[in-house]
Amino acid sequence: MKEDDSNAESTPSKEEIDALLKDMPLFDLKSVKNTLYKRSIRFRVYWLVLMVVTLSYVMGWFSGALVPMMASSFSNLDADYQLHQLRFLIGFLMIAAGTIAINFDRHIDHMFIGIFWVQLYFHISGTLRLIRSLPDGETFSLTTYTIIQSVILLLMLGLIIEERIYQRNLYRL
Amino acid sequence: MLKIAQAVCYVFASLVIALFTLVLTSETFEPRSASASILSQDLSTIRIWIVVTGLSVYSWRAASGQSLRLTLAVLTVVAWIMFFEDYLVLDNVLFVAQHPLATAVQATRPAFLLAVTYVTFKQWELEEA
Numbered sequence: 001m002k003e004d005d006s007n008a009e010s011t012p013s014k015e016e017i018d019a020l021l022k023d024m025p026l027f028d029l030k031s032v033k034n035t036l037y038k039r040s041i042r043f044r045v046y047w048l049v050l051m052v053v054t055l056s057y058v059m060g061w062f063s064g065a066l067v068p069m070m071a072s073s074f075s076n077l078d079a080d081y082q083l084h085q086l087r088f089l090i091g092f093l094m095i096a097a098g099t100i101a102i103n104f105d106r107h108i109d110h111m112f113i114g115i116f117w118v119q120l121y122f123h124i125s126g127t128l129r130l131i132r133s134l135p136d137g138e139t140f141s142l143t144t145y146t147i148i149q150s151v152i153l154l155l156m157l158g159l160i161i162e163e164r165i166y167q168r169n170l171y172r173l
Numbered sequence: 174m175l176k177i178a179q180a181v182c183y184v185f186a187s188l189v190i191a192l193f194t195l196v197l198t199s200e201t202f203e204p205r206s207a208s209a210s211i212l213s214q215d216l217s218t219i220r221i222w223i224v225v226t227g228l229s230v231y232s233w234r235a236a237s238g239q240s241l242r243l244t245l246a247v248l249t250v251v252a253w254i255m256f257f258e259d260y261l262v263l264d265n266v267l268f269v270a271q272h273p274l275a276t277a278v279q280a281t282r283p284a285f286l287l288a289v290t291y292v293t294f295k296q297w298e299l300e301e302a
Contacts, residue, residue, distance in 0.1 A: 077212060082262040090254060110243060117247045118254060125219045132215055 035105045043162040047102075050155040054095060057148065061088065069141040071126070074133035087122050094118060109163040116156045123149040175295050178288040185278070185285035186228050192274045193221040223251060242300045245293040252289055256282065 036044050060066040067073060072080035094115045101111035126149065130142050196217050227248045234241055 075212070079212060079262055083258060086258060086262055090257075110246070113243060114247050114250050118250055121219070121223065121251055121254070125216065128215050128219065129212070 031103045031105070032099065035102045035108075038105070039166055040162055043159060043166070046155050046158040046162065050152065050159070053148070053151060053155070054091075069144055071129040071133045074135065074138075074141075075129070080129065080133070084126075087126075090118070091122075109160055109167065112156055112160045112163065116153065116160065119149070119153055119156065123153060175292065178292045178295075181281070181284055181288035182292060183228075185281050185288075186224055188274065188278050188281060189224050190221060192272075192278050193217045193224070195272070195274060220255060223255075227251075240300060242293070242297045245289070245296050249289050249293045252286060256286060 036047060057066070070080070070084055072078075072084060098108075098111055098115055101108045123146075127142070127146055130145055134142060196214075227244075231241065231244055231248065234244055
């Protein structure tokens, strides 16, 4: 009987749960802004540039400007094109996941480390495919692709480093 | 349960290394075209390195008592992405393997994905505690 009482006390009521959740921001853009303002200027710059590069990439994809530079244009394999489409989708999901992590201000470094490694896999396999597919003397596509991917990776590395510094400083306080 | 899941991951990694080694060295696996063959070889080469590197890093970190959760999380995400790539895109371009080793890899892959996901969540839970 006594045990039942303690169980009843340890379980919050519906009203208590509602009261606790009332002020919890779910997906509010103000939270992304708040998280960014807690970080260093470098973090904010890296994030902004990453978004700009991503947006440019999206615009390049939808305008068709990027298509002639992709491996599928040289290999004439549908699989290459489909692979890029799938990776493009995964890239979007990763951006969404990163934004959600920033919104909730939780596990940002872990999230971006995961994204970094996946992006590195895309970068290495994509570059290898281009090297193998490109005709002799064609270096523009390879250079452009490598630069874009490397910039994205470096920006993410910058975000991870800045987040680690922020977490370390927070821990010291 | 955790030990069983880890064993499934190790068995799968061994099968993949054996299969990819066979693909890269054998002439019995024949894709549909020359360019498909190159794509198959490229992806096999990258993946064999990912599996070998992932297994080495995991084993080294486990042996030296370092945190494993992030390594496992990254490997799990990459494993799922490679699965989606294979299932959604590469089904028609890669060889249709008749070799028993290839069948074994295909058969154990769902079990591996479940096992590695379970190991990651469990490891995260253990290290958070």
